[in-house]
Amino acid sequence: MMRILFHNHRNHRLRSLSIYTLLTLFPLMANAQVGEYRTDLAIGVNGGYMMNRISFQPEVPQSNMGGMTGGLTIRYTCEKYFSSICAITAEVNYGQMGWKENIFDINNSPVYYQDDPDNPLFYERRINYVQIPLLARLGWGRERRGVQAFIQVGPQLGFVLSESTNTNIQPGYGTVNPRSSSIVAQETMPVEKKFDYGITGGAGVELSLPKLGHFLVEARYYFGLGNIYGNSKQDYFGKSNNSTIIIKASYLFDIIKTKNDKIK
Numbered sequence: 001m002m003r004i005l006f007h008n009h010r011n012h013r014l015r016s017l018s019i020y021t022l023l024t025l026f027p028l029m030a031n032a033q034v035g036e037y038r039t040d041l042a043i044g045v046n047g048g049y050m051m052n053r054i055s056f057q058p059e060v061p062q063s064n065m066g067g068m069t070g071g072l073t074i075r076y077t078c079e080k081y082f083s084s085i086c087a088i089t090a091e092v093n094y095g096q097m098g099w100k101e102n103i104f105d106i107n108n109s110p111v112y113y114q115d116d117p118d119n120p121l122f123y124e125r126r127i128n129y130v131q132i133p134l135l136a137r138l139g140w141g142r143e144r145r146g147v148q149a150f151i152q153v154g155p156q157l158g159f160v161l162s163e164s165t166n167t168n169i170q171p172g173y174g175t176v177n178p179r180s181s182s183i184v185a186q187e188t189m190p191v192e193k194k195f196d197y198g199i200t201g202g203a204g205v206e207l208s209l210p211k212l213g214h215f216l217v218e219a220r221y222y223f224g225l226g227n228i229y230g231n232s233k234q235d236y237f238g239k240s241n242n243s244t245i246i247i248k249a250s251y252l253f254d255i256i257k258t259k260n261d262k263i264k
Helices: 002-032
Strands: 034-057 065-081 084-101 123-141 144-168 197-207 213-224 239-256
Touching: 002 034, 065 239, 084 213, 084 239, 123 239, 144 213, 197 239
Parallel strands: 034 084
Antiparallel strands: 034 065, 034 239, 065 084, 084 123, 123 144, 144 197, 197 213, 213 239
8 A cells, every 4th residue: 555655656756846847948949949930921823834754663664744734822930040041841733643655666767667667666644633742841931032042852642633645556566676675554544542641852043023922943853652553463564654844833922921121
């Protein structure tokens, strides 16, 4: 009985000491903050150009598939920490992705049908997505008037809206010169995985002008962690993930601005 009372008394003292310590340190921690808080909210639009390919395994010879992207942007700036301006950016975009095959023979020459020597074989698959990146952003420079450099990185989700094929390939029809790659299963396989996810990040510059808003130019890279086809031992491809280079411009205008005359 005495042991239980002693144990309860010791726990009560430990809890009291912990609460007292937190109450004592809280003002010190608050005073130690060096960040200047912001409550800036800006919204706008973005648009640009995408260059995508699918990383197949087994490998499919291909070049970048070009497409457009565009959508809505919202940015919340929360703090200036030392010289770094901290913000969170979210977008909802429409993106044209997919892949474009390089169809060559072993001599790296175009492959064609005997009755159509002026039109080499070609194959393109267009996959249209709605994409939602959520980015943590750090900027350095001017906030209200002037130039700011920034980097941002974060997760991105995507959902397939539609897909289409552009090709002159006729299955079962012989060519004059054989293709160097025998990997052709993807040409007749529709996208199996409609949900895409990965990591995206980039860097850019922003020009801010009072009463006009913010003008941004950015280069970004997206690395897909999901696959468009199944990748189990029973599936044909071991991986089939997106890899995208994006060049885009954005325009944002302020909805809420922090009241602080020292902000430049």
